[in-house]
Amino acid sequence: MYPQLIIEALKKVKYPGTGKNIVEMDMLEDNIRIEGNKVSFSLLFEKPNDPFIRSIVKAAETAITTYVSPDADIKGNISVTTKQTVRREPEKLLPDVKNIIAVASGKGGVGKSTIAANLAVSLAGMGYKIGLLDADIFGPSQPKMFQMEDARPFLERIGNRDLIRPAENYGVKLLSIGFFVNKNDAVLWRGAMACNALKQLISEGNWGELDYLLIDLPPGTSDIHLTMVQTLSITGVVIVTTPQEVALADARKGISMFTGEKVNVPVLGLIENMAWFTPAELPGSQYFIFGKEGGKRLANELHIPLLGQIPIVQSICESGDTGIPAALQPDTITGNAFHKLAESVVERVAWRREHLAPTQQVNVS
Ligand SMILES: Nc1ncnc2c1ncn2[C@@H]1O[C@H](COP(=O)(O)OP(=O)(O)O)[C@@H](O)[C@H]1O
Ligand SMILES: [Mg+2]
Numbered sequence: 438m439y440p441q442l443i444i445e446a447l448k449k450v451k452y453p454g455t456g457k458n459i460v461e462m463d464m465l466e467d468n469i470r471i472e473g474n475k476v477s478f479s480l481l482f483e484k485p486n487d488p489f490i491r492s493i494v495k496a497a498e499t500a501i502t503t504y505v506s507p508d509a510d511i512k513g514n515i516s517v518t519t520k521q522t523v524r525r526e527p528e529k530l531l532p533d534v535k536n537i538i539a540v541a542s543g544k545g546g547v548g549k550s551t552i553a554a555n556l557a558v559s560l561a562g563m564g565y566k567i568g569l570l571d572a573d574i575f576g577p578s579q580p581k582m583f584q585m586e587d588a589r590p591f592l593e594r595i596g597n598r599d600l601i602r603p604a605e606n607y608g609v610k611l612l613s614i615g616f617f618v619n620k621n622d623a624v625l626w627r628g629a630m631a632c633n634a635l636k637q638l639i640s641e642g643n644w645g646e647l648d649y650l651l652i653d654l655p656p657g658t659s660d661i662h663l664t665m666v667q668t669l670s671i672t673g674v675v676i677v678t679t680p681q682e683v684a685l686a687d688a689r690k691g692i693s694m695f696t697g698e699k700v701n702v703p704v705l706g707l708i709e710n711m712a713w714f715t716p717a718e719l720p721g722s723q724y725f726i727f728g729k730e731g732g733k734r735l736a737n738e739l740h741i742p743l744l745g746q747i748p749i750v751q752s753i754c755e756s757g758d759t760g761i762p763a764a765l766q767p768d769t770i771t772g773n774a775f776h777k778l779a780e781s782v783v784e785r786v787a788w789r790r791e792h793l794a795p796t797q798q799v800n801v802s
Pocket of ligand 2: 549551573578
């Protein structure tokens, strides 16, 4: 038996309604294997719910036993893969970056940048190689949170390209739109200008090898969000909200944008920030200043994981101003909360990788 004979036999199998055979339609994948009498290969279908999967597989089996050899062991050896579940993989811009996670929120002021910074620091503390891209053109706050307001990343020549070397602190490589513009000018940028600058930070940043690149997105839904998802192959997005109704309503809008057809990025989960307040002198009590468990409820309702609940803690607020992230302090309420959050993000990313292989196997037996 030769692969060519098998291909010829499969040319006899037509895809209903097209007048074309399955080889012409590029459905035969380049993986024909012949071991003794055993023949196996896979067929690629457009959609997992293609009504002809079963009949085409049967027809292909019959074609092999009829035209190649009656002894061919083919039954059950044709596997089916489908295209549709594969998101268009944008050209791999950052091949050395394993995971890209966007941190988004519907509303401003819910703690998106605080979460992004502390998540980055916690992940770095766990030994991962971490980068953080501050893409919030309306309020780039990461330089301050990392005590790097004066950092001016410089160009370095790598091979035949000039790349921007990220600033680095607490084990996190940082590039911020704030490094390049005066904070007060950032808001005046027109959409296209901001998008171009961000594209440049991504494609010309010398990020090197990273386990996770976090992106602090601007709040809401805008051109920037579209640019980001179209430029990068984003592993997933985490949505930050407070338990307050107005924040939840905006979080919901954000989620529907990310899961919508135009953007279509997996939502890894929801983070409820400012979940409660516990005063230092009353460590046993919790005050639900912005409402109780609103984030948890929204996560349940939309069937997305709740990745963490972060309380309101004075040191979190202060640490944003001093530029020493609260997550750096081990064995504190905040240090632990951010560590736990980082663990659930890692777990969630691993889960997605394991359960959603790029092509989905369909069982046809
Ligand atoms: N869990 C928290 N506890 C106390 N203060 C917080 C907490 N999360 C955020 N903040 C404070 O709230 C303000 C807004 O947070 P920020 O991260 O800048 O929000 P965003 O990026 O969503 O606009 C900042 O002053 C920050 O220090
Ligand atoms: Mg911010």
